[in-house]
Amino acid sequence: MNTIIVYTSMTGNTELIARTLAKQLTNFGENVEIKDAIDTYADELSSFERILIGSYTWGDGDLPDELLDFYDELKTTDLSSNIGAVFGAGDSSYQHFARAVDLLEDTLTQQGCSILQKGLKIDQSKDLDLQEECLAFTLKLLKKEN
């Protein structure tokens, strides 16, 4: 199945999640294209069956400014032929932990995308094993979990 991973990342944490997911999916034989949201038009998504969108959370539970063009396009894109999921880095010391993940998930749902699983939120304030967190997410995407 063809997958596109579109992410936005300021300090590299969400990019690392994106790259880890891409590597894991590729290791399972999936075709994966990975792109920064700033270089992506939402109408590119229609050529991919599976879409994964990643963003960190900014401000007071907000989407980052550099995602807004892509996000606006997303809100007018028909995603009823797509399956997908969302991921992102955040910090649970903020009131709205990784809220960008929820905002994006809601938008994908509104645009008709079938959400494969609950979004992956990586908490920067915790000492998590990124590979493990991502692998659990990847296995669920591929329906390989036990």
Ligand SMILES: Cc1cc2nc3c(=O)[nH]c(=O)nc-3n(C[C@H](O)[C@H](O)[C@H](O)COP(=O)(O)O)c2cc1C
């Ligand atoms: C000004 C500012 C506001 C932030 N607001 C939030 C927030 O509301 N919720 C949250 O979970 N994290 C928030 N964060 C934390 C970032 O989302 C976190 O550091 C994340 O790992 C950055 O991801 P990136 O490395 O992909 O850019 C904020 C960080 C900064 C500097």
